[in-house]
Amino acid sequence: MIAKKVVLIRHGQSVWNELNQFTGWHDVELTRKGKDEAQSAALLLKKNNFFFDCSYTSVLKRAIHTLQYILDEIDQSWLSVQKTWRLNERHYGALEGLNKNQVIEKYGEKKVMLWRRSFNITPPKISMHDKRFPGHDRRYSHLKFDKIPLGESLETTAIRVIPYWDQVIYPELKKNKKILIVAHGNSLRALVQYLNKIDNQKILELNIPTATPIIVEFNEQYIPIKWYYLK
Numbered sequence: 468m469i470a471k472k473v474v475l476i477r478h479g480q481s482v483w484n485e486l487n488q489f490t491g492w493h494d495v496e497l498t499r500k501g502k503d504e505a506q507s508a509a510l511l512l513k514k515n516n517f518f519f520d521c522s523y524t525s526v527l528k529r530a531i532h533t534l535q536y537i538l539d540e541i542d543q544s545w546l547s548v549q550k551t552w553r554l555n556e557r558h559y560g561a562l563e564g565l566n567k568n569q570v571i572e573k574y575g576e577k578k579v580m581l582w583r584r585s586f587n588i589t590p591p592k593i594s595m596h597d598k599r600f601p602g603h604d605r606r607y608s609h610l611k612f613d614k615i616p617l618g619e620s621l622e623t624t625a626i627r628v629i630p631y632w633d634q635v636i637y638p639e640l641k642k643n644k645k646i647l648i649v650a651h652g653n654s655l656r657a658l659v660q661y662l663n664k665i666d667n668q669k670i671l672e673l674n675i676p677t678a679t680p681i682i683v684e685f686n687e688q689y690i691p692i693k694w695y696y697l698k
């Protein structure tokens with residue numbers, strides 16, 4: 468029996484990844500390396516005969532462009548793409564734009580690791596007057612103000628990612644559609660945790676690398692049975 472597979476990919480290296488800055492909802496370009504990583508991911512998918520019926524991404528260009536590079540390379544540029552804020556990176560609150568090493572120097576490694584990897588510890592929040600507040604950005608103008616984050620933990624990120632999986636993506640999987648999701652380190656951690664029932668302690672150890680395809684396999688009842696990186 469051939470397992471049903473969903474492919475998840477974090478975007479390629481971005482300019483702020485290269486500068487080691489907290490990025491979150493800040494909309495930043497891919498680097499040359501990030502574009503090459505997207506292309507390598509696509510070649511790997513091609514080598515393993517992957518093609519897709521549905522593709523999903525965030526409203527941030529590092530993910531949108533990664534997806535487009537991949538679709539071009541596998542000769543599926545024509546595929547329609549669903550973009551949603553729900554797959555955005557976690558909002559990094561007041562850390563957005565700061566250098567990760569400088570934040571470690573100020574607050575210590577332990578605290579910063581909890582902000583970055585724990586399940587329910589939220590980084591320091593911004594106020595609605597901060598220029599980083601997404602409420603100032605027209606792409607989020609359809610959202611009620613109370614839905615727009617000031618800073619998110621993995622837990623609160625999951626609260627907006629999981630309903631999109633359950634209500635939009637999963638029904639397509641149940642129609643046997645082949646699905647590709649290109650998103651972000653933490654929106655994908657939330658999804659991988661949910662699908663594979665990873666506990667809140669274990670999730671601390673999960674760090675998703677850029678542009679490395681993750682395969683989630685489902686059984687005949689569309690229940691996830693395992694996940695791994697495509698080699």
Ligand SMILES: O=C(O)[C@H](O)COP(=O)(O)O
Nearest residue numbers: 488489490491556583652
């Ligand atoms: O938003 C960011 O800074 C990165 O995309 C993910 O960062 P992290 O590895 O600190 O969660």
